[in-house]
Amino acid sequence: MDPEQFDPGAFDRNMAHRLMLAAGTQQIPVLLVRGAASGKTLVVTAGVHGDEFEGVRAILEVADVLDPSQMHGDLLAIPVAHPAAFWSAERTSPLDGLNLARVFPGNCTGEPTEKVAAVLAERVIARADFYLDLHSGGTAYAMPMMAGYDASDPRSSAAARIFGAETIWGHGSIPPGRTISFAKSRDIPWIYTEARGACRIDSGDLKTMKQGVLNLMRHLGILMGRPTLRPIRLQLYGDGDTDCGICAGREGFLLNHAQLLEEIRENQMLGVLVNSLGELLEEYRAPRSGTVALIHEHPVVKPGDSLYLIADCVR
Numbered sequence: 583m584d585p586e587q588f589d590p591g592a593f594d595r596n597m598a599h600r601l602m603l604a605a606g607t608q609q610i611p612v613l614l615v616r617g618a619a620s621g622k623t624l625v626v627t628a629g630v631h632g633d634e635f636e637g638v639r640a641i642l643e644v645a646d647v648l649d650p651s652q653m654h655g656d657l658l659a660i661p662v663a664h665p666a667a668f669w670s671a672e673r674t675s676p677l678d679g680l681n682l683a684r685v686f687p688g689n690c691t692g693e694p695t696e697k698v699a700a701v702l703a704e705r706v707i708a709r710a711d712f713y714l715d716l717h718s719g720g721t722a723y724a725m726p727m728m729a730g731y732d733a734s735d736p737r738s739s740a741a742a743r744i745f746g747a748e749t750i751w752g753h754g755s756i757p758p759g760r761t762i763s764f765a766k767s768r769d770i771p772w773i774y775t776e777a778r779g780a781c782r783i784d785s786g787d788l789k790t791m792k793q794g795v796l797n798l799m800r801h802l803g804i805l806m807g808r809p810t811l812r813p814i815r816l817q818l819y820g821d822g823d824t825d826c827g828i829c830a831g832r833e834g835f836l837l838n839h840a841q842l843l844e845e846i847r848e849n850q851m852l853g854v855l856v857n858s859l860g861e862l863l864e865e866y867r868a869p870r871s872g873t874v875a876l877i878h879e880h881p882v883v884k885p886g887d888s889l890y891l892i893a894d895c896v897r
């Protein structure tokens with residue numbers, strides 16, 4: 583479908599619609615579940631990074647169990663936001679090497695990834711009353727299951743608390759180019775998730791994501807009933823920018839000594855990089871005390887890869 587023609591409000595109520603939106607040569611899948619009654623629209627995306635699979639499955643399975651006759655409002659879901667990256671199971675696009683989560687709001691006459699961003703921004707995310715972006719550690723990283731939110735927006739922090747993740751992460755600022763920075767530019771409240779990743783779909787994380795989507799729909803009044811709450815065990819703070827972690831200076835084999843969500847002290851050893859003879863190339867120590875929020879799970883690393891991210895924490 584030509585994205586210029588895509589108007590969710592023109593589709594019949596009380597049913598689910600499946601369609602494809604064209605973005606250059608790529609086809610973006612859309613699941614639009616329109617409730618029998620009018621109400622808010624929750625926009626959910628997954629697969630912004632093509633090697634993150636938990637959210638893709640969560641969207642497909644949630645869309646399957648929704649009953650439009652019981653809904654007041656709409657779910658507008660994009661299970662695979664970046665098809666070229668997804669079908670090659672890569673974080674970035676094999677067509678132009680770009681990271682979709684760094685090029686928003688996109689450019690409809692630009693590179694293939696910028697065209698996808700432009701369609702997602704103006705045709706999908708801009709239609710949201712609330713926006714949820716499902717991420718995970720992907721194939722390279724491991725991250726805790728958590729909900730990230732805009733610490734300056736009470737709508738966002740309230741949603742993070744009802745999502746159902748035991749770890750939440752408040753961000754004071756969001757760098758440009760993200761799906762969520764575009765949402766913020768339109769005053770659309772948002773949260774995003776991370777999950778274990780590490781090239782698998784953890785069954786517990788999948789359950790949390792599915793419950794989280796349903797919780798948000800209840801929170802927004804699209805579904806009746808109350809969200810299923812879980813206690814929040816860990817509150818993280820800090821910018822959470824995976825581009826700004828502790829990085830590898832060279833190629834090597836990572837011997838990791840840290841655990842996800844481990845409390846670490848300043849200067850504590852996190853891991854070492856060795857060559858194929860086991861000779862030490864680099865060592866990585868915590869630049870400050872905090873909580874380990876990201877580990878490069880794939881042990882073969884390239885120069886510039888983010889290996890660790892340390893967040894501030896209140897337990």
Ligand SMILES: [Zn+2]
Pocket residue numbers: 630631634717718
């Ligand atoms: Zn991601």
